[in-house]
Amino acid sequence: MSSKPIKCHKCRNILFQDSCIIDSSLTCNPEQCESYNIKRFMYISEDKVPEWIKQKIEEEQWTKGKIHCEKCNNRIGSFDYISGRKCECGTSVVPPIHLVTSQIDRPILLSNFNNVK
Ligand SMILES: [Zn+2]
Numbered sequence: 001m002s003s004k005p006i007k008c009h010k011c012r013n014i015l016f017q018d019s020c021i022i023d024s025s026l027t028c029n030p031e032q033c034e035s036y037n038i039k040r041f042m043y044i045s046e047d048k049v050p051e052w053i054k055q056k057i058e059e060e061q062w063t064k065g066k067i068h069c070e071k072c073n074n075r076i077g078s079f080d081y082i083s084g085r086k087c088e089c090g091t092s093v094v095p096p097i098h099l100v101t102s103q104i105d106r107p108i109l110l111s112n113f114n115n116v117k
């Protein structure tokens with residue numbers, strides 16, 4: 001699988017490569033989980049956190065905070081290392097760094113995403 005750039009939805013700044021994304025299929029059961037089907041959030045693999053996001057997390061001393069696009073300051077997601085986050089369906093704990101799908105452009109998912117609207 002080749003990696004593709006993920007861009008800020010607003011300014012098209014390249015944020016990172018999609019190789020660091022974990023699909024929500026790994027976090028929840030598609031039959032029970034609305035969030036999985038809507039794909040409202042995406043998650044970043046903890047061993048592939050992009051350098052600039054890691055820096056933000058370190059600035060907050062591994063607590064929690066929001067992730068903004070470095071160029072236009074659009075809020076693209078957030079992280080929470082304190083309490084952890086549960087998936088919207090409540091059944092599973094999701095990875096600490098999540099991205100809001102509607103705020104980023106991910107080439108492969110775009111067609112799916114448009115169908116949901
Ligand atoms: Zn779920």
Ligand SMILES: [Zn+2]
Binds near residue numbers: 009012070071073
């Ligand atoms: Zn931006």
